[in-house]
Amino acid sequence: MESGSKDIPYCRKQKSLGLLCSNFLSLYNREGVETIGLDDAASRLGVERRRIYDIVNVLESVGILARKAKNRYTWKGFGAIPKALEDLKKEGLRETGPAADTSCSEKVSDDDEDEMCSDMNISSQNDKSDSSSVPKSAAPTKSGENRKEKSLGLLTQNFVKLFLCTDMDMISLDDAAKLLLGDGKHTSMTTRTKVRRLYDIANVLSSMKFIEKTHHPETRKPAFRWLGLNGKPDNGSSDSMDLSESKKRVFGTDLTNTNTKRFKVDEQAAQVLKLNNPIRVKCESSENEVERTRSAVKSYQFGPFAPANVPKVGASHDEKEKQVVDWESLASTYRPQYHNQALKELFSHYVEAWKSWYSEVAGKSPIQLMS
DNA sequence: CCTTCCCGCCAGACA
DNA sequence: TGTCTGGCGGGAAGG
DSSP, X not given: OGGGGOSOOOOGGGGOHHHHHHHHHHHHOSTTOOEEXXXXXHHHHTOOHHHHHHHHHHHHHTTSEEEEETTEEEEOOGGGHHHHHHHHHHHXXXXXXXXXXXXXXXXXXXXXXXOSSOOOOOOOOOOSOOSSOOSSSOOOSSHHHHHHHTOHHHHHHHHHHHHHHSSOOEEOHHHHHHHHSSSSOOOTHHHHHHHHHHHHHHHHHHHTTSEEEEEOTTTOOEEEEEOSOXXXXXXXXXXXXXXXXXXXXXXXXXXXXXXXXXXSOOHHHHHHTOSSSSOOOOOOOOSSOOTTOSOOOOOOOOSSSOOTTSOOTTOSOOSOSOOOSOHHHHHHHSOTTOOXXXXXXXXXXXXXXXXXXXXXXXOSSOOOOOO
8 A cells, every 4th residue: 555655766856955945935935924934844845844944044044034933934035135145245354354455344333243133142151050060071162152153054154255255256165165164174074074064055055046056167176156146336225125127147247257267276265264164355456356346236136936026127028938847747746745735836836936037047057857 | 986965863952 | 851953974866
C-alpha cells in the first residue's frame, strides 16, 4: 500500500533552497500578508521547519522580513530592501574606517553595528551562583555572541556587504569564505563549513536575482556577480517609494568598461577584509572607479513577482515570452502529498508572476526549475 | 573525479 | 522541563 508515492524517485533540485525561497516569496508576497507563521509556512510549502529557518534568516538580512515573536515574522515587503541594503552599505563602510572618507555620511548618530531589531544580549552575566564551584565544565565565554557570530543571517549580511562595499563585483564563494571568516585563521575545515553556508545563501539570493552565478573571465571558476541595486543615491527626500519606471537593472552595462583588470582576490583584498565580523573596504580612490557610476537613477528592480501594490515597470505588454517552464507538470509533480486548494492557487499565482517577471527581465536562463 | 548542498542530528536559547 | 532555533558536517546527487 505504500506504493502510493508513484515515481518521482527523488529530485534534489526540487528541494533546493532557491526554489523554496521562490515559493515562499510568491506565497507571502501578496496583499493582506503582514505576518508570517513559521509553522504555517512550513506546512504550506511542504518542507521541514528547519528549512524555513534558513530562508527566513537570509530574507531578514535583506529587510524583507523582521522577527516579531516566536514563530512569527513580519512581512516588510520588497520595498524595505533598498533601505536595508543602504544601511548595510553604510554600516560596512563605517566599519571600514571613516578616516578615509571625509564625507562619510550626514547622519552619524550613534548606531550599533546592527541596524535591525536584533537584540544585543545585555544580560550577559546575571548568574546567581558565584561562590559555588562550577557545576560542570561550564563555558560562560560569551555564550550567545559566539553562536551569533556564525549565524546565517550575519553571514548573509557580510556577504552582501562584500558586494556593496568592495569594488569586486565578482566573487567566488571560496574567496568569500576566506574573506568572511575571522582572519588568516584558515583551519581548512572552517572554510569548508563556511562555503557550505555560502552556497545556501547564494541560492536564496540567486532566486531573488540579487546575484547571479557566472564564471571568471579567465579562470573559469564559478563566481557570483551582484545584480541588485549597486548604489542608490538615496536623497533625503525619498519618502515616496522609488520604483519609478526608469532604468531597470543594468545587465550588460559593465561590459562597456573593459578594464576588468583584477578579479582575483589577492592578499591585498584579504588584507583589507580581515577583522572578525566587520568588513574592511579598500578605500583607494583610483583604479577602476568609473564602473557603473554613471547611472545614478537606477531604481531597484525586484526579483521575482513584483507585488500588486507596487508599481511594476511596464506591466502592460507581454505574451511575447514563451513559457519555458512547464507549470502543469510542476504542479503535479511537486509534493504529491499536498493536493489542497492552497497549492492550486499558489501555482496559478506562479504562472502569472513569472510571466510578467520574465517579460521584464527576459534573461537567458533564470532559475532552473524542474521539468 | 570535484562541486554543490540537502538532510537532520543535536546543542544552545527560550518559555 | 518542553519547544523553538539553527549551527554543523556527513554524505549523496549533480556535473
